[in-house]
Amino acid sequence: MPIRTRTTLLLAVALTAGGLTGCSGLAGLAGYKDCGGSEERVRSLGALAILDAPPEKATPPRGYEKVDAGCWDDSGEAWVYASRTYAFPGTPEEVLRHYGTEASRDGWHPGPARPPAPGKGIGLCFTRDVDGTPTVLKVYSLTRESFAAEGGAFPPELATGSGFRVEATADASGEPTDCAS
Template sequence: MPIRTRTALLLTLALTAGGLTGCSALAGYEDCEGSEERVRALGALAILDNPPGKATPPRGYEKVDAGCWDDSGDAWVYANRAYAFPGTPEEVLRHYRTAAPRDGWRPGRTRPPAHGETIDLCFTRDVDGTPTVLTVHSLTRESFTSAGDAFPPELATGSGFGIEATADAAGAPTDCEG
């Protein structure tokens, strides 16, 4: 899915940058073996199924996409959803700034959204003892087409967004900064 691809690309970039600064990107390499329980825990997070009113998943993206990938030098577990929302980005931001803390998530970094995005939030919390990051971000035509996916027509109007929980498969600390 585009959300997973976007995160994988960001993780690859961060790990490559770490390797260029003298840190080994392969140090502590883990694979996805044994990650099934963490994947299930992320996929069951209530916040993934708690969008603002009138938000609906685009056709083909009706369910939580959850799994593990280990193609970036480290293994990461993830669970994500995509939503079409007829309202404004401000309504999405307002919703998650309230709903996420109610669900135990702590606000993370605040920075201007990336080019073409109007929604960009990050939260952290432990999920079954594993440090986990929750992001809410705009879904743009570019984010779908760069991953080779067709842009769902439901996202052409309003404020399409994705919500994703990620964690290191081995349980290593992670936060909104990296």
């Protein structure tokens, strides 16, 4: 059989196998990562104390009472995450001060300070290893626009004061990451 015919046949088999298995057969060939085996990392991030250490009087909006944790791999890279959403009657500056102190106590290292974009609210970033995996912790404002971008309905509790999210993320395979990622 000529080389061109064998190559065409091999490619057809690979494409068919990939289609039957949800493309996982081609994922390795393309260098993509997936969420396979990430359950322990997800549990580890979901148990981080900093997620349950909001400023006094901060409360989770209805429907956001628990840690949201999981893994996503729709971009060719797989990431594990855990987050909490809070409504806070105080100011964004109070949120910044609180998490600056709490994160430091919990062993997180501040990332490069970047002023928030106009109208975008607060944003903090910290790094630390969690169970040997480089991890990023972000604290950021939530707005109607950010919820719309996520496809969610804006909780009415966030309409007054400062709505924010605390989110830890790490590369599912344990690759280094930082606040610039």
